[in-house]
Amino acid sequence: MAQRSSKSATIIEVARQAGVSPATAGRVLGDYGYSSPEVQEKVRAAAAALGYRPNRLAKGLITGKTQTIGVVVGDIESPFYASVLRGIADVARGSGFGVIVTNSDESAEREREAVQLLLEKQVDGLIVSSTCVGDPDHLQAAISSNCPVVQFDRVATDLETDTVVIDNVAITRAGVTKLIQAGHRRIGILAELAPGKDKDLAAFVAEADPSDPDLYKHYPSWQRLLGYVEAYRQAGIEPDIELIRRVPTYASAAARKEALDLLTMRDAPTALFTADGLMSTGALQAISALKLAIPTDVSLICFDDLDWMQFVAHGITAISQPTHLIGTSAAELLLQRIGGEDSASQHRVLAAHLVERGSIAVYPEEVSG
Amino acid sequence: MAQRSSKSATIIEVARQAGVSPATAGRVLGDYGYSSPEVQEKVRAAAAALGYRPNRLAKGLITGKTQTIGVVVGDIESPFYASVLRGIADVARGSGFGVIVTNSDESAEREREAVQLLLEKQVDGLIVSSTCVGDPDHLQAAISSNCPVVQFDRVATDLETDTVVIDNVAITRAGVTKLIQAGHRRIGILAELAPGKDKDLAAFVAEADPSDPDLYKHYPSWQRLLGYVEAYRQAGIEPDIELIRRVPTYASAAARKEALDLLTMRDAPTALFTADGLMSTGALQAISALKLAIPTDVSLICFDDLDWMQFVAHGITAISQPTHLIGTSAAELLLQRIGGEDSASQHRVLAAHLVERGSIAVYPEEVSG
DNA sequence: TTTCGCGTTGTGAGCACTAACGTTACTCGT
C-alpha cells in the first residue's frame, strides 16, 4: 500500500525498511552496480510497501542529466508546431524523456527568456525554431555549456548544430511552376516575410539569388518567396511586385485584408499561392467573402496541408510538410547528441510534396503579339 | 562576458569572486534574506562576469518546489488541447513556471506512466484531462503526495480537485433544439462515446437522466449525447437510435465512414450534429464525397469552432468552447493551490456559445395526421 | 552604561541521491 502521508519516502527509508545501506538500495532501484537477488527482492518489497518514488531532481543534480528536453516554438497552437511537438514528444517518451514546451510568439526577447529558463532547469538538450536567427548568442551559450541544440524550420546557419528543414525553395518553385504551366501569369503570393522593410522586398526580388548568403535566406517565408520568383524567371517572366503581399506575424485579420485587396485589385491575379497556414485561412476568408469559386474564379496552392483542404471546394492543392517526421528527426538527432555523439553537425533536408487536388484551373493563355 | 567552458559557474565560485560567503551570494541572487547594496553590487558583478546561471535542480531539491507544472492531455495535436495548453503556458510563463507536456493517446496506461514521470520530476502541480475517469488512483496518489491536481474537460468527480469544464449538456441541447425548431426531425449525431458497448448506448438513451451519477456522465461526448436526447424529448420526439453513430477514438477514417453511412441510409437524416472536431472533419469529408450542399441538402452544427468553419460553404454553425480560457483558468487555479490555497475544491463551468452561421436550413415540416 | 533589537554576514547542516572507493568473501587458475 502506498502511504497516505504528504511526503514521499526516500531511498534511505526504503533502505532502512529493507535492512540494507542506502547505496545498496540505490543500486537495486537505480539498476546500476551489483546486487544479489535476495537483496533485490527485499529492497523492491520495501519500496513497494512505502510507495517509493525516485526523486529525479536529486538524481539529476548528481548525474548532470535530467532526462528532459526543452522545446522553443513560435506558437504551440499552430498546427505546424503542434505536429512537430507531437513528433518530439513521441520520441522523447520512448526514451523516458520529458518535454518542456515554451512559446516565443516570434519575440526574440521571449525566446531568450525561454532558453534561459530551460537552461536553468538543466535540460539535456534544446530543440528550437529560432525567431532571432540574426544573433543567436543565447543558443551559442547553450552549446557552450554542453547543452546540445537542434534547430528546425528556421535555422541560424553559423551555429554548430544539427538541423532539420525542408527545401522550401524547390517545393515552392515546383508549385508555382505548376500554376504557370496551367497558364497562369498573374499569381498572387501571400507571405509573412518578417523581418524587413518594403524596400528590402523590392531589392530581394530584384536580386533573388539562390546562393545569396543573406539573412533572409534563413526564413522559410523568404525562401518560399525565392522559389516563387525563381519559378517566374525560369518561365521567362518577370514577377510583378504588386502581387507579392506581406502580412505581419500572427495577423490573421491582416492576411484576410491583403488577400481581399489582392483579389479586388486592378488586373487581379488569377491564382494565389499562400506561404503558410495563416495565409491560407486568410485567403479562403477573402475568397468566401467575395463569393469566388475555386478554381473557376481563382486557382490556389496552399503551403501546409491542413485538415480542411481535402473537402473545401473540390479539394485544395497543397504543399504538405512532413511535420511529424520533422519532430521525430529533430528529437532523434538530439538524443544522439545527448548520448554523446560528437560527429560533425548533421543537416537533414526532408521531402515536402505537392498534394494535387482540385484547386488549379487551366487558364487560357492570352494570345499576344 | 559569459565563459566558454563546459560547466556553468556555481554560486560558490561567484561568492569567492565577490569575496563573500556562498550564503550571502545566495541571498543576493536568490533575492531572499538581507543584503547590503554594496554586497549586492559586488555579487551581481561577479555573477555577470562568470556567466552564472542558477541551477534550479539544486534549488528545487531544497525548497521542494520546481516551478514546473505537468500537463497530461490526450493528443497535443488536436486543436482543442493545443489551445488549452497555450492558455496554460501563457499563465505559467507569467509566473516563471515551466510546463511539461505529455500525451496519453487516450490510453490509461500511458496516462499513468506520464503522471508517474511527472511526479518523479517533482512537478508542483498537475493539469489533467484524464482518460481513466473510472479509477483515478494515480491522480489520488499525486494529491496524497501534496501535488495539487486540476482537471479539465473530462473529470473524475470523486476526486478532491479543482475542475474546469463547460456545460456540454446545455449547449448541445440548445444546438439540437435549434435544428428541431428549424423543422428537422431526423438529426444524425456523430460522437466518440467511449468507453462502453452498443447495448450501453441503447440503455443510456432509454434512461437518459441528467441527474444520473453514472460513469458516462463524466465524458464530454456522452454529455453531448445527453443534450441531444434531451432536446428531442423536450420537443416531444423520441430519438431514433439508428441516427446515433459512435466512432472509435482518434479514428478519422471511421468518422468519415460513419458519416457516409448515415447520409446514405434509408430515411437519411436531414441534419447532422458532430460532437467534436474529428467528427466534424469526418462529416465534411463525407458530405464533400457525396457532393451534398450545405445547408440545402444537409444542415449541420459542429461542436468546436475550427478555423475553417467560417469559410466553408456559407459558414458552419458551430459550438465554440473557450479553449484558451479553459487553459488559463486551470493554470490559475493550480497556481493558487501551489501558492498554498487550501479552500474547498472549486468547480468552474465556463460558457460555451453557439456561433450561428449559414449551415442550418429550414426544413419543411411534414404535414402529419 | 546596559539592554534591546535589527540589519547584515558567516557557518554548518541537509535536501535525495549517486559515484568512487574500501572491505569482505568467494572463486579460479597455476
Add this chain to the structure above:
DNA sequence: ACGAGTAACGTTAGTGCTCACAACGCGAAA
C-alpha cells in the same frame, strides 16, 4: 596454497543550493 579477479555490500564524499542559527556591529531606548 596463494595471488588475482570479481561479486556484493557499506562508508563517505560530494552535487548546488537554501535555511536555521549564531555572531557581530550599531543605533536607540532604558
